[in-house]
Amino acid sequence: MPPPTGEPKRRRLLALPAVYPCEGISPAPLLASLLSLAADLTRRGGAAGDAFPVLRRGVCHAARIAGLLLAFLEEIHDATSQASLALPASAVLGLTELHVAMQKLRFLLTDCARRGARLWVLVNAGLAAAELRVVLGSVAAALDALPKSVVEASVEASELARLASEQAWRAVPVRPDPGDECAARAVRSILEQFKSGVSPDAEDARRVLEHIGVGTWSDCSEEIAFLEDELRTRTDGATGDDTCSISSDAMLITSLMAFLVYCRVVLFDQIDVNPKADAAAARPAARCPDWIKPDALQCPITLDLMTDPVTVSTGQTYDRASITRWIKAGCRTCPVTGERLRTADVVPNAALRGIIERMLLSNGVSLPDASPAGAGHHRHGALGNTATPLLFGPAAAGAARLAVVYVVAQLATGSTSERRKATSEARKLCKHSVFYRGCLVDANAVPWLLCLLSSTDASVQENAVASLLNLSKHPRGRAALFEAGGVGLVVDVINVAARADARQNAAAVLFYLASDGPEQAEEIGRVPESIPTLVQLIRDGETHRGRKNAMVSLYGLLQCATNHGKAVSAGAVAALAAVLSAVERGDDLAGDAVALLARLTERPAGAQAVLAWPGLVARVVEALATSASSRSGKDHCVALLVSLCRHGGEKVVAMLGRMPGLMASLYTLVADGSPQTCKRARALLNMIHRHYEMGDQPVPPPPASEAGERFVRVL
Numbered sequence: 220m221p222p223p224t225g226e227p228k229r230r231r232l233l234a235l236p237a238v239y240p241c242e243g244i245s246p247a248p249l250l251a252s253l254l255s256l257a258a259d260l261t262r263r264g265g266a267a268g269d270a271f272p273v274l275r276r277g278v279c280h281a282a283r284i285a286g287l288l289l290a291f292l293e294e295i296h297d298a299t300s301q302a303s304l305a306l307p308a309s310a311v312l313g314l315t316e317l318h319v320a321m322q323k324l325r326f327l328l329t330d331c332a333r334r335g336a337r338l339w340v341l342v343n344a345g346l347a348a349a350e351l352r353v354v355l356g357s358v359a360a361a362l363d364a365l366p367k368s369v370v371e372a373s374v375e376a377s378e379l380a381r382l383a384s385e386q387a388w389r390a391v392p393v394r395p396d397p398g399d400e401c402a403a404r405a406v407r408s409i410l411e412q413f414k415s416g417v418s419p420d421a422e423d424a425r426r427v428l429e430h431i432g433v434g435t436w437s438d439c440s441e442e443i444a445f446l447e448d449e450l451r452t453r454t455d456g457a458t459g460d461d462t463c464s465i466s467s468d469a470m471l472i473t474s475l476m477a478f479l480v481y482c483r484v485v486l487f488d489q490i491d492v493n494p495k496a497d498a499a500a501a502r503p504a505a506r507c508p509d510w511i512k513p514d515a516l517q518c519p520i521t522l523d524l525m526t527d528p529v530t531v532s533t534g535q536t537y538d539r540a541s542i543t544r545w546i547k548a549g550c551r552t553c554p555v556t557g558e559r560l561r562t563a564d565v566v567p568n569a570a571l572r573g574i575i576e577r578m579l580l581s582n583g584v585s586l587p588d589a590s591p592a593g594a595g596h597h598r599h600g601a602l603g604n605t606a607t608p609l610l611f612g613p614a615a616a617g618a619a620r621l622a623v624v625y626v627v628a629q630l631a632t633g634s635t636s637e638r639r640k641a642t643s644e645a646r647k648l649c650k651h652s653v654f655y656r657g658c659l660v661d662a663n664a665v666p667w668l669l670c671l672l673s674s675t676d677a678s679v680q681e682n683a684v685a686s687l688l689n690l691s692k693h694p695r696g697r698a699a700l701f702e703a704g705g706v707g708l709v710v711d712v713i714n715v716a717a718r719a720d721a722r723q724n725a726a727a728v729l730f731y732l733a734s735d736g737p738e739q740a741e742e743i744g745r746v747p748e749s750i751p752t753l754v755q756l757i758r759d760g761e762t763h764r765g766r767k768n769a770m771v772s773l774y775g776l777l778q779c780a781t782n783h784g785k786a787v788s789a790g791a792v793a794a795l796a797a798v799l800s801a802v803e804r805g806d807d808l809a810g811d812a813v814a815l816l817a818r819l820t821e822r823p824a825g826a827q828a829v830l831a832w833p834g835l836v837a838r839v840v841e842a843l844a845t846s847a848s849s850r851s852g853k854d855h856c857v858a859l860l861v862s863l864c865r866h867g868g869e870k871v872v873a874m875l876g877r878m879p880g881l882m883a884s885l886y887t888l889v890a891d892g893s894p895q896t897c898k899r900a901r902a903l904l905n906m907i908h909r910h911y912e913m914g915d916q917p918v919p920p921p922p923a924s925e926a927g928e929r930f931v932r933v934l
Contacts, residue, residue: 246306260285291379298372316361335445337431344395359387413617439483477618529565642682691731723765733775758794817859826866
C-alpha cells in the first residue's frame with residue numbers, strides 16, 4: 220500500500236460522513252457546537268429558492284426543522300445560563316446523536332445547492348430524498364432521546380422540542396418533487412434517443428436545463444467540469460469488488476457529460492464569460508509581501524508562480540507539474556544545484572503553499588487545488604482524459620457524434636459568429652478526448668478547419684489552428700491532414716497568422732505530422748517554405764513556446780536525410796548559434812538548440828556549417844562543462860563533438876584536444892554519465908588520445924579529482 224500523501228481525497232457527492240464528538244466531551248461545549256451547526260443550517264435553508272432547484276419541498280421542510288432546532292437549542296442555552304445550571308451528563312447521548320445528524324444534514328444541503336452538480340443531483344433525486352428521510356428520522360430520534368429535564372428546561376423549550384420532533388417524523392415519507400421526477404424521466408428519454416443516434420427535441424433538453432437552473436454556456440461548462448471531477452473521484456484507486464458499481468456510475472456520468480456537451484453545442488448561440496473569471500481578471504495582480512522575495516514563489520523551471528510547491532531531495536522547491544516533467548524526461552539532477560537526486564519522490568511544501576495562498580486570497584484570487592501526488596491530475600475540458608473510450612457507452616457515443624456533426628455543419632456553412640463558436644467548441648472537445656478527436660475526423664472536420672486557417676477573424680483562425688493541433692495527435696487526423704493537402708496551409712499560418720499563439724500551434728502541428736516516420740518528414744520537407752519558416756521562427760520568434768515548438772518540429776523533420784541540407788541552407792546553424800548566445804545556460808531552449816545541432820552534424824554539410832560558425836564549438840564545450848545542463852543535454856553535446864570529429868578529421872580532433880576544460884568534462888562523464896553518454900565520451904577520448912600518440916605529443920592527463928581517479932580505474 221502506498222504511503223499517505225497527506226492530501227485528503229475529495230468527498231463524493233451525496234456521501235455524508237460525520238465525526239462523532241469525543242467520548243469525554245461535556246454537555247456545554249457540545250451544546251455550543253450544536254448552536255453553531257443549527258445557525259449554519261438555518262442560514263443555508265433560508266436560501267431554499269433558486270439555490271435548491273431539486274428536492275425543493277424536502278429542503279424547505281428541512282430548513283423549517285433547522286429553524287425550530289436553533290430556537291430550541293437557544294432556549295436551552297438561555298434557560299441553563301439564567302439558572303446557572305449545568306446540563307446533566309445524561310444529555311450527552313442525545314446531543315451527540317443530534318450533532319451527527321445535523322452534520323449529515325449540512326452535507327446534504329450543501330450538495331443539493333452546489334452549483335455545477337445540479338444535473339447529477341437531479342438524476343439521483345431518489346437517493347437524495349432517501350438520505351434526507353434517514354437524516355430527519357435521526358433528528359427526531361435524537362430529540363426523543365434527550366432527558367426530560369433538558370426538554371422541559373422551559374415552557375418554550377418543551378413546545379419547540381415537540382414541534383421539531385413532530386415535523387421531523389412527518390418528513391420521513393419525503394419523496395422527489397413531481398417536477399424533479401418529470402425532468403429525470405426526460406433525461407433518461409433523451410439518453411435513449413442518443414443510443415439510437417436520434418437528435419432529441421431541443422425544447423425537451425431546454426426544459427431540463429431550465430428546471431435545474433442551467434441557463435448559459437458557462438453554466439453548462441460548470442456542470443461538465445463537476446462531472447469530470449466526480450468521475451475522477453470514483454475511478455481513482457478503484458479495485459476489486461468496487462469495479463462493477465464504479466463502472467456503472469462512470470458510464471452514467473459520461474452519458475450525462477455528453478448530454479451537457481450536446482446541449483452546450485446546440486442550445487447556446489454565444490460563449491458567455493464566467494462572471495467569476497471576469498472578476499478575477501479585473502482584479503490587480505497579487506503582490507508578494509515585502510518580507511518575501513518574489514523569486515522565491517516562482518518555480519525555477521518555468522518561472523511561473525507555484526500553485527503546488529514540492530521539495531526534492533536536495534532541498535530545492537519546484538512546482539509539482541514542472542519537476543515531474545523534468546524527472547520523467549530522464550533527468551536525475553536538481554535543476555538548480557545540479558546535484559544528483561537521491562530519489563524521485565517529492566514532498567509537498569505546505570508552508571510555502573500557505574504563504575502563496577494567503578497572498579492570493581488577500582487579492583481575491585483563489586489557489587487551485589493541489590495535484591494528487593504522482594497522479595498529474597488536472598482539470599480538463601469536456602470529457603477529458605478521465606473519460607476513456609471504454610467508458611463511452613452507447614448514449615455517450617451517440618451524443619458525442621451528434622454534437623460533432625452539428626459543430627462541423629457550423630464550420631461549413633455558419634456565419635462568422637457561428638464559426639467562431641464552432642471552432643471554439645471543436646478546440647475544447649478535442650483538446651484531451653481521443654474519442655472526440657476520432658469523431659471530428661470521421662465527420663470530415665479537417666478540411667473545413669483548414670479552410671478557416673485563412674479567416675480574417677483572428678479568433679476563428681486561432682481556434683482552427685488549435686483544433687488541428689489536437690487532431691494531429693490522432694493517427695487518422697494526421698492522415699486526413701496529408702490527404703487534404705494541409706501542410707502548405709499550416710506553413711502559411713506560421714508566417715501570416717494574426718496571433719502568436721496561432722503561429723506557435725501551427726509549428727507544433729508539423730511536429731506531430733512528422734512523428735509517423737521519415738516518409739512523412741520528407742513529404743513536409745518538399746513544401747518549399749516549410750523548413751525556412753521553422754528556421755525563421757527559431758530566429759525571430761516572439762515567444763519562448765513558439766521558438767521551442769519550431770525547434771522540436773525541425774528536429775522531427777531531420778529524420779529525413781534530404782532535409783539536412785535544406786535546414787543548413789536555410790540558416791539553421793546561425794539561428795541555433797544565436798539561441799545559444801542569447802539564453803542562459805541550463806535553459807531548455809539551449810538544450811533543444813544543442814540537440815538540433817547534434818542532429819545536423821550527423822551529416823557532413825551540417826558538421827562543416829557548425830565548424831565554420833565562429834565560437835560555436837567553444838560554446839558547446841562550455842555547455843558540456845556547466846552543471847546546469849541536463850543529462851540529455853550533455854549527451855547531445857558529446858554526440859555533436861563526436862560527429863564533428865568523424866566528419867572533420869584529425870584537424871578537428873586536435874582542436875578539441877587543445878580546448879580547456881573539455882578533457883575534464885569527458886573524464887567526468889565516463890565516470891558518472893549515463894551508459895550512452897559514457898560510451899560516446901570514451902570514444903571521443905580515444906580519438907584525442909590516438910591523435911596525440913600518433914603525433915608523439917604528450918597526452919593530456921586526467922584531472923586530479925575523484926572522477927579522474929574513477930576514470931583511470933575504468934580504463
